Amino acid sequence: MYQGNRASFGSKSGAILAAAGSAVGLGNIWRFPYETGNHGGAAFILIYLGCVFLFGLPIMIAEFTVGRRAKASTGEAFKAIMPKGCWKYVGYLGVLTGFLILGYYAVVAGWTLEYIYQAAVGNFSDKDPAGFVSMFQNFSQSPFRPLLWLFVFVFITHFVIVKGVQKGIERSSKVMMPLLFILVVMLAVCSVMLPGAEKGVEFLLKPDFSKLTPDVFLGAMGQAFFSMSLGMGCLSTYASYFGKDTRLGNTAMSVGIIDTCVAILAGLIIFPAAFSVGIQPDAGPSLIFITLPNVFQQAFSGAPALAYICSILFYLLLALAALTSTISLHEVSTAFLHEKFKLTRGKAARYVTGGVLVIGIVSSLALGMWNDFKIAGLNFFDALDFLTAKIMLPLGGMLTAIFVGWIIDRKIVREEATNYGTLRAPYYPVYIFILRYLAPIGIAAIFLNELGLF
Ligand code: PFF
Numbered sequence: 502m503y504q505g506n507r508a509s510f511g512s513k514s515g516a517i518l519a520a521a522g523s524a525v526g527l528g529n530i531w532r533f534p535y536e537t538g539n540h541g542g543a544a545f546i547l548i549y550l551g552c553v554f555l556f557g558l559p560i561m562i563a564e565f566t567v568g569r570r571a572k573a574s575t576g577e578a579f580k581a582i583m584p585k586g587c588w589k590y591v592g593y594l595g596v597l598t599g600f601l602i603l604g605y606y607a608v609v610a611g612w613t614l615e616y617i618y619q620a621a622v623g624n625f626s627d628k629d630p631a632g633f634v635s636m637f638q639n640f641s642q643s644p645f646r647p648l649l650w651l652f653v654f655v656f657i658t659h660f661v662i663v664k665g666v667q668k669g670i671e672r673s674s675k676v677m678m679p680l681l682f683i684l685v686v687m688l689a690v691c692s693v694m695l696p697g698a699e700k701g702v703e704f705l706l707k708p709d710f711s712k713l714t715p716d717v718f719l720g721a722m723g724q725a726f727f728s729m730s731l732g733m734g735c736l737s738t739y740a741s742y743f744g745k746d747t748r749l750g751n752t753a754m755s756v757g758i759i760d761t762c763v764a765i766l767a768g769l770i771i772f773p774a775a776f777s778v779g780i781q782p783d784a785g786p787s788l789i790f791i792t793l794p795n796v797f798q799q800a801f802s803g804a805p806a807l808a809y810i811c812s813i814l815f816y817l818l819l820a821l822a823a824l825t826s827t828i829s830l831h832e833v834s835t836a837f838l839h840e841k842f843k844l845t846r847g848k849a850a851r852y853v854t855g856g857v858l859v860i861g862i863v864s865s866l867a868l869g870m871w872n873d874f875k876i877a878g879l880n881f882f883d884a885l886d887f888l889t890a891k892i893m894l895p896l897g898g899m900l901t902a903i904f905v906g907w908i909i910d911r912k913i914v915r916e917e918a919t920n921y922g923t924l925r926a927p928y929y930p931v932y933i934f935i936l937r938y939l940a941p942i943g944i945a946a947i948f949l950n951e952l953g954l955f
Contacts, residue, residue, distance in 0.1 A: 507572060508666035509742045515671040516747050517755045520739050522674040522825030524760040525681065527609055528728040530819050531789050533764040534771045536724050538782035541712030542704040542772075546765070548718050552725040553757055556943050559935040560731050560898055561753040563905035566917040568740030569749070575599075575734025576837030578741065582909055591900045595734030598893040599833035600853070602733065604860025605885045606830065607658070610823035611650030611865075612790065613816050615640060620812035625794045626805060633795045637787065642869035651861045654820075658827045659854045662835055663847050666742050670828055677821045682763070684818040689769040691811060695800050698773030704782060705768045719950040722943060727890055729760055732898030735829045738836055749917060750926055763822070770815070774800050789819070831857070860885070892948075899944040906936030 510516040537545050571578035576596040580589035619625065619636070628636065640646055661669040693702060726732050736756075743752070771793065775782050778799040780792055794812055801808035831853055838849035867874065867881035876884040905914055914933070918926040926932075 507741075509744060510671050510739075510747075511667050512671075513744070513747050513752075515667075515675060516739070516743050517752055517759075518674040518678045519670050519742075519825075519829075520736055520752065520756045521759040522670075522678055523730045523735050523739065523829030524728060524756055524826075525678070525763045526728075526730075526822050526826030527606065527819070528724070528826075529760065529764040530685075530767040530822055531609070533724060533728060534768050534782075535788045536720060537705070537768055538772075538788065540717045540720055541709060542782070543706055543708035544710055544712045545717050545721055546705065546768070547708055548713070549721040549725055549764075550761065552722045553729065553761055555935065556722065556940050557725045557729045557731060558753050558757050559932050560726075560902055560940055561729060561736055561756065562749050562918065562932060563901050563936055564731065564734065564737040565740040565743070565749040565753065566905055566914060567901065568734075568737030569743050569747070570913055570917055572741050574738045574741060574836035574840055575833055577840050578734070578737055579904065582913070583904075588904060588908065591897065591904060592734065594893060594900075595732075595737075595897055596834055596837045598733040598889050598897060599735060599830045600856065601860065601885055601893075602889045603827060603830040603834075603857050605864040605882050606823070607655050607827055607857060607861050608647060608651055608865045608868075608882070610820065610827055611647055611652075611654045611861075612641065613820040613823055614650045614653055615646060616790065616794070616816040617813060617820060620794070620809070620816055623809065625798055625812055626809070628794070628798070630795050633791045634787075637790045641790075642872075644866060644870055647865045647868075648862060651865055652858065654824070654827065655854055655857055655861065657824065658831050659850055661824075661828050662831050662850045662853075665846065670832060673828065674825055677825055678759075681818060681821045681825075684814055684821075685763055685766045685770070688811060688815055688818065689766045691807075692770045692774040692777075692800075695774060695777040697777040701771075701773030701776035701782075702769070704776065705765070705772050716950075719947050722947045723890070723895075726894055726898055726944075726947075728764060729757065730826070730829065732894040732896070732901070733830075733833065734897065734901075735833055737901075738833045739829065741836075746920060748920065748924060750928055750932075771796075789815075895944050895948040899941050899948070902936045902940035902944065906933065906941070 510519060567578050567582065571581035573581045576592045579592035661673050692698060730736055771788065772782050774796045775792060778796055780796060793815065797808045797812045801811065834853040835846065835850045838844050838852055839846050864882040864885060872880050874881065879887060915929065918929050
């Protein structure tokens with residue numbers, strides 16, 4: 502266990518906003534809408550909500566339990582609680598997963614800065630749909646510009662991290678999360694007021710159960726884990742900064758609700774606007790970089806100033822959401838190096854930033870000039886995405902559920918859920934049942950499905 506003078510969040514609201522900042526990210530605004538679009542809309546969302554509340558929240562409380570109990574970052578927390586056996590490797594797996602994810606996530610995060618810039622200099626106004634396609638392709642495949650924005654994004658993340666837990670992570674979350682919420686609500690209101698937007702709202706809210714297949718169910722579970730930052734120990738590192746009186750159940754519930762609301766609001770921005778101009782919602786990952794600028798131009802064709810402002814605000818929103826998540830990903834590795842090797846926080850952060858830039862450069866170039874270099878048929882960017890999101894993430898989530906459900910002393914689990922007996926935790930029996938049975942089996946099912954074995 503780390504013995505130094507340990508940092509902590511200054512308030513319960515700061516803890517909630519920081520954890521919500523980690524959860525709310527590109528997963529909500531970029532991945533959720535295209536997954537919903539590809540899986541038929543409202544039926545997918547219903548299953549997604551089931552997954553969030555049935556699997557996501559208990560595993561989040563389990564991650565909080567590990568982090569707060571150990572008072573150590575994920576990399577050290579499993580070892581601190583269970584020094585014997587192989588469980589410490591689950592912590593190391595979390596650190597590695599977070600580090601690798603940051604390597605490619607920061608590339609996409611950098612794109613958001615390019616799009617803020619392009620929107621701000623008015624480069625969207627003269628483009629037709631084909632123009633937006635070539636703009637995205639030329640940019641993402643070019644060698645230098647994406648790297649420039651990658652560097653900028655990673656340096657901003659680095660800057661927040663070296664400021665520390667309270668002055669960096671907590672303070673930035675307290676400013677950015679409310680701003681993000683205001684932006685997302687404003688844009689959703691603009692979008693649902695467009696003529697013809699009802700079809701988009703209906704697509705999002707009226708389920709068609711004939712669309713339900715096992716694939717939808719498993720896709721929704723995967724999305725829930727990615728979106729809630731589960732399975733990589735991000736939230737357990739944050740929980741190591743929680744105070745004794747932070748209520749783990751309530752905090753998980755707040756984070757789950759905020760994360761879900763932002764995802765649904767992002768859907769309310771994208772689908773009504775897309776339907777109002779007759780664009781199909783299943784455009785896939787390019788939805789927000791190709792389809793959306795086009796949507797804003799067409800939807801507000803009578804009011805170019807509104808198109809201009811909405812475009813800038815949307816990409817600003819995306820950049821803020823991505824930043825609160827990259828901060829949390831960076832923190833997992835920085836806190837690990839700081840505690841394990843007794844490096845100063847600044848030095849630990851520099852190593853992480855250096856490593857992330859190397860992975861980021863390779864990931865970014867893999868979409869352009871190094872696209873021919875393949876690992877198991879995938880370019881480096883896609884291979885990293887596959888390895889982390891589809892293998893390491895479900896594995897980490899499943900092992901955490903097993904660790905808390907079966908391995909550690911039940912007294913510890915109860916003490917953390919009840920804040921040493923000072924709280925009632927009526928959810929406790931259900932929580933334990935889910936950790937022991939439902940979650941491991943459910944995650945194993947996602948895992949096998951993603952590998953194509955199920
Ligand atoms: N939850 C973030 C999102 O939805 O974009 C992504 C993420 C952040 C995943 C932190 C994992 C993590 F540890």
